[in-house]
Amino acid sequence: MQPFMQAMNFRHACKKFDPERKIPDADFQQILEFGRLSPSSFGMEHWRFVVVQTPGLRARLREVCWNQPQITDSSHVVVILAKHAAVEPGSNYVKTLFARRNLPQDAMDAYLDRYAAHNETEIAPYMNTFAWASKQCYLALANMMTGAASMGIDSCPIEGFSKPGVEDVLGVDASQYGVAVVVAFGYRAGEQTPRLRQPLEDLVEYR
Ligand SMILES: Cc1cc2nc3c(=O)[nH]c(=O)nc-3n(C[C@H](O)[C@H](O)[C@H](O)COP(=O)(O)O)c2cc1C
Known part of the structure; x- marks a missing residue:
């Protein structure tokens, strides 16, 4: 199988991370690099990556992220901020x-x-500009997740959060940035959930 397809098959929205396993620094830097190298409309690089590692901050973040355990159990959590004022x-x-x-x-x-x-x-x-900037941030998100999968690292994209709550916990300057999405990285504890997808013929049309 092609390496990219292997990564696509490996990636799933990991619900249960092994809290004992940490991503080596060099590998995590690669994941950040996948985000940095992502394309963006007009090349405006609409993102800022906030890596949240402090345990106390993680615990508070979890509270405003629907109490999802991925926030505290994963190895690394990245909050992707969308630059709205700058663009x-x-x-x-x-x-x-x-x-x-x-x-x-x-x-x-x-x-x-x-x-x-x-x-x-x-x-x-x-x-609005925040929504446009967020669209670009999701490209970085996808590349970071698939790139991580290519290295055998699991992830979970997280939209289940209170936007003002996350911005408050991180002290985000809301006049400049808005939280686009949160993503947790680490290693799965247990089996990958079954992949549910509609067949290609229901999704593609040719004209
Ligand atoms: C932008 C986005 C936000 C998501 N938010 C959450 C979330 O808050 N919590 C969660 O457990 N899964 C979340 N998911 C995971 C999806 O439910 C999952 O990707 C989808 O069901 C397909 O499953 P798969 O990724 O395992 O193939 C999110 C996915 C995306 C793309």
């Missing part, structure tokens, strides 16, 4: 990230105009 058109952050491309000024201006126009016609009518 607003016209911000210094947007200019700085575009400037990395070393484009001539007219091309840079064209990019900034396109960015602002895209925001006006394709984002703002359908969702």
Whole structure:
């Protein structure tokens, strides 16, 4: 089987982690790297990764995450924050990230105009900036989980949380960031749950 397919089959939403097993530092750094290398719309890297390791903080986090045991029993917990203020058109952050491309000024201006126009016609009518930034964060989430699986490391994506609760526990500056999603990494304790998926023919159409 191809390595990517093996990783896809290995990954499942791990409900029960072995609290005794810790991910080696080098492996966890790789997982963070999978997030960092993820694609994002206009290359705005809408994410910030908060690694929550302090036991007391983990316990408080669990309380605002539906009391899910993965939060305290896993090896590492990452809260992915979505940058919403920074990615607003016209911000210094947007200019700085575009400037990395070393484009001539007219091309840079064209990019900034396109960015602002895209925001006006394709984002703002359908969702707020936090939702748009969160979509990008989920790409990082997926790459981190599948990448971890390729290394034999389990994960559980977690949306079962109170957004203001998590932001309060972590002291997030809500004017700049919002919690997109939480993800726990570690090693399974027990069997993988059966995979439930609809057949491909129910999901795909050709035109
Ligand atoms: C964004 C997202 C949020 C999720 N939140 C939770 C959660 O809070 N708790 C949990 O146990 N599983 C959570 N799941 C896991 C899903 O229930 C699971 O991925 C789905 O049932 C498919 O199972 P599988 O991932 O094992 O193939 C979440 C999954 C995703 C993608």
